[in-house]
Amino acid sequence: MNLNYSSRRMTAGSARRSAALAAVAVASIAVLTACGTTSGSAGPTTAADEVGAGEGQVSILAWPGYVEDGSNDxxxxxxxxxxxxxxxxxxxxTYGTSDEAFSLMKTGEYDVIAASGDASLRLVAAGDVAPVNTDLIPNYDGIYDFLKMQSWNSVDGKSYGIPHGYGANLLMYNTDVVSPAPTSWDVVFDKSSPYAGKITAYDSPIYIADAAVYLMTxxxxLGIENxxxxxxxxxxxAVDLLKGQRANVGEYWSDYLKEIQAFETGDSVVGTTWQVIQNxxxxxxxxxxxxxxxxxxxSDTWMIGSEAKNPNCAYEWLNYIASPEANAQATEYFGEAPSNEAACEFRTEGSCEAFNAGDEEFASKLWYWSTPIEKCLDGRTDVTCTDYSQWTAAWSEIKG
Structure with missing residues (x-):
């Protein structure tokens, strides 16, 4: 199917973002719970020490729009x-959900996967991906430091992949209706919001984290640290806050084409969004x-399969896709900020500014998607944290 640039990018984005927040399969959660940690002990614990001659091929599993060879456009x-x-x-x-990607990687047929934060820790815990030796990836040096060695792409001090692109879940509002200009999420979470009925919210259990960010302040x-x-x-x-919000929400969205339409018709005037939607x-x-x-x-991560049949070409791909030129093309096509600092030299003028690329202060205010697991991601050991299966059940209760 051939699509023009704009519609193709939105098709990929809408499928990818909706999928990224789909309910996590019970089997996947069981893996994390059984491990009790995300140490990756079920798979290899050491990274490669050199890159040899390429095998002549590499098999890649990725979101739509991440591995474009001209066949779509x-x-x-x-x-x-x-x-x-x-x-x-x-x-x-290409795959449509993180759960699908998780299942496909278990076949051992793929050398490389582009994984979101709601899948990466599951892949590590299940032993389906291997640690990555970043010394073998020259272009790793050019990646923004604030994306490196984070909770969604590293475990126990070991890197499990190369950052690709990143973005924020922002607050969008209709400037003709919403006044004064909002500076807080209270316009969507306050029960007495004057925009009741025209508030929109993301339709996924992971939206519970948005409520938790609000409660932190x-x-x-409550002592929420993460x-x-x-x-x-x-x-x-968080559930109580979202139940209170429910009466004010006019529409929950997962396909961002529908959110665009709702803001253009005026059915929605304020709510969670992505920069590419507002654009x-x-x-x-x-x-x-x-x-x-x-x-x-x-923040998405390129990872190498623990059973990769073509590990040398896999390393070649991770280095190439992290290069300024390739990272620029892939992230601009998809609609997100690049991970390589020099990529902005190869993107359309104003594109990086539109996505706040490289703005470390901006990035420091973001909590990147991670899979909730029983082992608390904030480091607490005196309590058991709730996992994604509990979040899924809670979301059903919130939606009614």
Whole structure:
């Protein structure tokens, strides 16, 4: 199917973001619970010490829009240059949900996967991905430091992948209706919000983390240190907040094409969004803000399969896709900030500014998606945290 640049990017983005927040399979949660940790003890614990001659091929599993070879759009192709430079022929498969990706990686048929934060820790815990020796990836040096060695791409001091792109879940509002301009998430979480009925919220259990970010500021006595590490009391507080919000929500969205339409028609006037959505609204009466409380966000990771049949070409791919030129093409096409600092030199003028690329202060206010597990991600050992299966059950209760 051939699509123009704009519609293709939105198709990929809408499928990917909806999928990234789909309910986590019970089996996946069981893996994390059984491990009791994300040490990756079920798989290899050491990374490669050298990159040898390429095997002539590499198999990649990725979100739509991440491995483009010109077959979807002849003007969009960063795979061919890789094949010509390395001699590694790329075969790729796209997936629609993180659960699907998790299952596919268990087959051992894929050398490389592009994983979101709601899948990466599961892959490590199940032993399906291997540690990555970043010394063998020259372009790793160019990646923003604030994306390196984070909880969603490293475990026990070991890197499990290379950051790709990142973005924030921002607050969008109709400038004709919402006044004064909001600076807090209270416009969507306050029960007495004047915009009741025209508030929109993200339709996923992971949205509980957005409520937790709000509570970190407004109910500090709860002691929330990480919105993905909630004990039962903290989860209950977030659920109560979201139940109170439910009456004011006009629409929950997961397909961002529908959110664009809702803001253009005026059915929605304020709610959670992505920068690419605001960029796509045609009515010219919307703005976005990163609220004072901060926000959730995403940062994707390129990882190598623990059973990779072509590990040398896999390392070649991780180095190539982290290069300024390739990282620029892939992240701009998809609609997110690049991970390589020099990538902005190869993107359309103003593109990096639109996505706050490289703004470390901006990035420091984001809590990137991570899979909630029983082992508290905030380091607490005196309590058991709630896992994603509990969040899924809570979300069903919130939605009614």
């Amino acid at each position: 002849p003007t969009v192709d960063w795979v061919t240059a890789f094949e010509e430079d390395t001699g590694c022929e790329v075969t790729s498969k 407004h109910q500090p006595e 919105p993905y590490a909630l004990d039962e009391t903290q989860l209950a507080a 796509s609204v045609t009515t010219g009466n919307t703005a976005v803000v990163l609220p004072d409380e901060g926000a959730t966000g995403w």
